[in-house]
Amino acid sequence: MTAFLLLPCDLAAxxxxxTVSGKVDDANSHLPLVGANVLIRDTFLGxxxxxxxxxxxxxxxxxxxxxxxxxxxxxxxxxxxxxxxxEQPTMLEIDLIPQEVEAxxxxxxxxxxxxxxxxxxxxxxxxxxxxxxxxxPTTLDDALRYVPGVNMMxxxxxxxxxxxxxxxxxxxxxxxFDGLPYLTGDTGEITWETIPMFQISRIEVVKGAGxxxxxxxxxxxVINVITKDIPDxxxxxxxxxxxxxxxxxYSEWDWSDKSRLSSGGYISYSNSEGSLHYLLSVSRSVDDxxxxxxxxHRWDFYLKTIYDLAxxxxxxxxxxxxxxxxxxxxxxxxxxxxxKPADSQLNGNVWTNRGNVSFAYKEFVSDRVFxxxxxxxxxxxxxxxxxxxxxxxxxxxxxxTEGQLTYAFNSxxxxxxxxxxxxxxxxxxxxxxxxxxxxxxxxxxxLSMNSxxxxxAGARYDWQKVSALNSGSQLNPKLGVVYSLxxxxxxxxxxxxxxxxxxxxxxxxxxxxEVSVLNVVPNPDLKAESSVSYEVGISxxxxxHLLFDWAVFxxxxxxxxxxxxxxxxxxxxxxxxxxxxxxxxxxxxxxxFTVVDRVLTxxxxxxxIDSKDLSTGEVLKFRPRNxxxxxxxxxxxxxxxxxxxxxxxxxxxxxxxxxxxxxIVDGDARVPIKLADVRTFYDLSGMTLPVxxxxxxxxxxxxxxxxxxxxxxxxRMVMLTLDGLF
Amino acid sequence: MHGKLGRPDALHFNSLxxxxxxxxxxxxxxxxxxxxxxxxxxLSPTPPPKPGISGTVVFAKNTWPGTSTxxxxxxxxxxxxxxxxxxxSSLVINGLFLTNPxxxxxxxxxxxxxxxxxxxxxxxxxxxxGTYKYIGVIQHITPDYQTIRSLRVVGxxxxxxxxxxxxxxxxVEGTVTSGVNIHVDFHNPPxxxx
Numbered sequence: 001m002t003a004f005l006l007l008p009c010d011l012a013a014x015x016x017x018x019t020v021s022g023k024v025d026d027a028n029s030h031l032p033l034v035g036a037n038v039l040i041r042d043t044f045l046g047x048x049x050x051x052x053x054x055x056x057x058x059x060x061x062x063x064x065x066x067x068x069x070x071x072x073x074x075x076x077x078x079x080x081x082x083x084x085x086x087e088q089p090t091m092l093e094i095d096l097i098p099q100e101v102e103a104x105x106x107x108x109x110x111x112x113x114x115x116x117x118x119x120x121x122x123x124x125x126x127x128x129x130x131x132x133x134x135x136x137p138t139t140l141d142d143a144l145r146y147v148p149g150v151n152m153m154x155x156x157x158x159x160x161x162x163x164x165x166x167x168x169x170x171x172x173x174x175x176x177f178d179g180l181p182y183l184t185g186d187t188g189e190i191t192w193e194t195i196p197m198f199q200i201s202r203i204e205v206v207k208g209a210g211x212x213x214x215x216x217x218x219x220x221x222v223i224n225v226i227t228k229d230i231p232d233x234x235x236x237x238x239x240x241x242x243x244x245x246x247x248x249x250y251s252e253w254d255w256s257d258k259s260r261l262s263s264g265g266y267i268s269y270s271n272s273e274g275s276l277h278y279l280l281s282v283s284r285s286v287d288d289x290x291x292x293x294x295x296x297h298r299w300d301f302y303l304k305t306i307y308d309l310a311x312x313x314x315x316x317x318x319x320x321x322x323x324x325x326x327x328x329x330x331x332x333x334x335x336x337x338x339x340k341p342a343d344s345q346l347n348g349n350v351w352t353n354r355g356n357v358s359f360a361y362k363e364f365v366s367d368r369v370f371x372x373x374x375x376x377x378x379x380x381x382x383x384x385x386x387x388x389x390x391x392x393x394x395x396x397x398x399x400x401t402e403g404q405l406t407y408a409f410n411s412x413x414x415x416x417x418x419x420x421x422x423x424x425x426x427x428x429x430x431x432x433x434x435x436x437x438x439x440x441x442x443x444x445x446x447l448s449m450n451s452x453x454x455x456x457a458g459a460r461y462d463w464q465k466v467s468a469l470n471s472g473s474q475l476n477p478k479l480g481v482v483y484s485l486x487x488x489x490x491x492x493x494x495x496x497x498x499x500x501x502x503x504x505x506x507x508x509x510x511x512x513x514e515v516s517v518l519n520v521v522p523n524p525d526l527k528a529e530s531s532v533s534y535e536v537g538i539s540x541x542x543x544x545h546l547l548f549d550w551a552v553f554x555x556x557x558x559x560x561x562x563x564x565x566x567x568x569x570x571x572x573x574x575x576x577x578x579x580x581x582x583x584x585x586x587x588x589x590x591x592x593f594t595v596v597d598r599v600l601t602x603x604x605x606x607x608x609i610d611s612k613d614l615s616t617g618e619v620l621k622f623r624p625r626n627x628x629x630x631x632x633x634x635x636x637x638x639x640x641x642x643x644x645x646x647x648x649x650x651x652x653x654x655x656x657x658x659x660x661x662x663x664i665v666d667g668d669a670r671v672p673i674k675l676a677d678v679r680t681f682y683d684l685s686g687m688t689l690p691v692x693x694x695x696x697x698x699x700x701x702x703x704x705x706x707x708x709x710x711x712x713x714x715x716r717m718v719m720l721t722l723d724g725l726f
Numbered sequence: 727m728h729g730k731l732g733r734p735d736a737l738h739f740n741s742l743x744x745x746x747x748x749x750x751x752x753x754x755x756x757x758x759x760x761x762x763x764x765x766x767x768x769l770s771p772t773p774p775p776k777p778g779i780s781g782t783v784v785f786a787k788n789t790w791p792g793t794s795t796x797x798x799x800x801x802x803x804x805x806x807x808x809x810x811x812x813x814x815s816s817l818v819i820n821g822l823f824l825t826n827p828x829x830x831x832x833x834x835x836x837x838x839x840x841x842x843x844x845x846x847x848x849x850x851x852x853x854x855x856g857t858y859k860y861i862g863v864i865q866h867i868t869p870d871y872q873t874i875r876s877l878r879v880v881g882x883x884x885x886x887x888x889x890x891x892x893x894x895x896x897x898v899e900g901t902v903t904s905g906v907n908i909h910v911d912f913h914n915p916p917x918x919x920x
Binding site (some may be wrong): 249253334335336337338412442567568570572660661662665666669670671672674703704705706714 | 767768769770771772773774775780781782787845848849900902904905907908
């Protein structure tokens with residue numbers, strides 16, 4: 001294997017190379033642009049412009065190349081036929097045209113390859129590193145609360161009503177970490193706290209079933225977390241934050257005499273030595289919580305290395321280790337004592353140690369052929385206790401690997417195909433000891449009929465075997481078309497399919513959790529749940545100041561797995577079962593606007609869903625009918641002011657049996673969610689200090705609500721932040 | 727790191743924004759007031775409850791008396807809660823019907839019944855503060871009152887750690903002890919306490 005990897009490197013060493021350098025300016029003001037990305041197409045060679053707008057890329061092979069230049073707020077530019085020779089550097093003077101709204105973002109998740117968002121036949125939303133930086137979320141789920149169509153129910157994500165609530169078990173949204181599945185092996189859930197928040201380049205949210213490319217769990221959509229590249233020059237970055245929770249609005253809930261704080265920060269160092277680029281980061285979070293027995297503290301260690309084997313080949317290795325201790329607050333004692341846990345959860349703690357190691361080998365074989373081989377190991381260990389007495393323990397090991405080839409027959413015909421395999425092993429007193437193994441093959445073909453019409457068709461076949469159960473298989477197709485009416489307007493239509501194998505915990509849990517008075521009993525007869533998504537949409541940019549996107553969608557679900565209270569058993573117990581056939585129809589509007597050269601920007605997103613349990617004719621549980629997000633940002637020189645408003649209509653139906661039998665006292669108490677946040681930042685770089693200070697107030701009006709039954713949502717918090725980059 | 731290069735002059739921005747704010751201040755204030763008003767109406771604490779216990783009684787399917795599979799008569803059906811355990815015949819009769827106040831409490835009341843022929847019923851049973859050592863469902867099977875043979879325990883709240891023992895529930899001031907669930911099977915009643 002080593003010899004195979006080194007061979008291209010040796011060949012590259014003999015290759016004749018030259019340098020591409022130059023300057024990037026604003027086309028209107030002619031001022032230099034700082035931080036513009038400059039890339040040599042079909043290679044991993046690239047850099048960003050310095051404080052004077054200059055860049056230099058070395059080791060570019062002699063010949064003709066295409067240089068791609070991009071920056072947030074500007075139209076992406078491709079410069080073709082750039083000639084590189086050994087004799088002297090190739091100089092480029094590049095002007096980027098300001099683009100008021102970003103209609104041409106580059107995305108990777110919809111087709112497993114880079115493409116412009118306007119060419120994607122499904123709804124996709126991107127959350128940039130800058131947006132993350134301004135909202136100061138400490139975990140990824142906080143950041144997703146501002147994405148249209150995405151609802152968070154405590155820690156469980158729901159795209160366009162895909163999920164109800166199952167305490168995180170068996171997510172119906174697939175989380176990818178740099179394109180690799182990132183769910184726990186035992187409960188099949190997303191562990192938001194293990195994502196290194198400060199190292200995210202962007203988050204892509206693909207709405208609608210996506211199993212045709214990504215396999216199990218992508219029933220409602222796919223969230224891909226893409227980590228930052230490593231800069232060429234030595235760099236130290238840090239953030240410190242400290243916030244204080246306000247007292248709740250009622251004295252009955254004010255359980256502590258002390259100030260409840262949330263503090264933490266991170267520091268990272270990155271550098272490049274020859275072909276090796278590396279970044280090391282450590283972060284610490286301590287949160288006293290506004291609720292009793294809900295505090296946590298956390299350590300995170302993150303290492304990313306990139307080794308350039310050649311201009312067209314690189315190997316990336318990422319390691320991430322997370323340690324957390326968290327109070328075991330499951331639900332409140334009662335609405336009267338909403339900041340205290342139920343007596344059965346008093347003095348409980350959950351310890352988690354989670355870590356992953358991933359690798360990605362990528363190679364541009366030619367300007368037509370690209371392939372990569374990737375893999376990840378994800379270890380998840382946790383235990384909980386009550387008053388110091390050990391209770392439940394679980395360890396899971398998940399291995400996943402895939403190989404993917406992208407072949408461009410020509411500029412209008414592109415094939416993407418690959419193979420994937422996984423192995424899981426779970427050992428737990430809750431779930432038993434069970435192995436799982438799976439394999440998959442997938443392919444997608446993209447055809448551009450002409451400059452205005454693009455078709456996509458693909459399918460994936462998955463096979464899976466869990467423990468001693470019979471093996472199962474799934475075939476999931478997808479179809480999509482994008483039609484560009486003109487440069488500003490595009491229409492899209494798509495059909496996607498999704499499925500999810502039941503998690504080990506859903507199949508085999510057989511224990512008294514000690515949290516509820518009810519036992520949980522196994523159901524090894526569970527079948528995979530599945531979905532079909534249909535969507536039509538239109539996207540239009542108006543006068544370069546407004547981007548309008550409207551989608552109408554329908555998601556049909558079969559064999560939905562839900563936890564239910566089985567009253568036929570004595571004593572009564574919770575059991576997961578394939579209980580529901582459901583349909584969700586809806587519409588979504590997203591409007592982005594900017595005025596006065598991005599001094600004022602805004603985003604307005606509205607989602608309406610009409611959900612129906614086709615077995616009972618009733619509305620689905622835990623799905624809000626209306627959600628509205630509004631955001632505005634004012635940028636004046638070095639000063640930024642941002643405000644957010646989030647509305648979610650009252651959830652119409654909840655799991656009444658869970659409330660009755662768990663029992664969750666006052667568990668049916670719920671109201672519409674109406675939240676307002678405000679933040680302001682001042683950048684001191686104008687005073688030659690490379691730092692930014694910020695003040696944010698979340699839940700500004702201290703509105704009291706629940707996202708999850710029996711769980712009072714966070715009260716107002718005032719937070720100070722300090723960011724630096726050297 | 728968050729430089730201003732590539733943007734128009736800051737002074738120009740300031741004048742633009744000053745004008746913007748002058749023209750829009752009233753609208754902004756109205757908007758903020760609307761947002762603030764819309765944020766009223768959130769959750770608030772409930773008043774302190776009367777002390778007691780709550781839970782659900784679940785009835786095994788197809789076992790209700792009066793059906794072809796159930797031979798006994800059903801005159802009354804109550805949840806009971808006793809601070810005394812074990813019991814004997816005289817303690818039961820005295821505790822239920824003769825002492826005032828009673829030492830064995832009935833829900834809904836001696837003159838009312840739990841609903842018949844249902845799969846389950848939720849209850850919230852107000853009780854004096856104390857420790858209740860024996861909680862269950864009692865069936866009145868003949869028209870006679872005050873005879874032990876007319877009564878039969880058909881379900882007991884079980885201890886969660888050892889289901890052979892009855893659950894002990896502490897009732898304290900201002901709190902409803904929840905999760906006191908009782909499974910009733912008229913065909914397979916638990917051991918009788920008398």
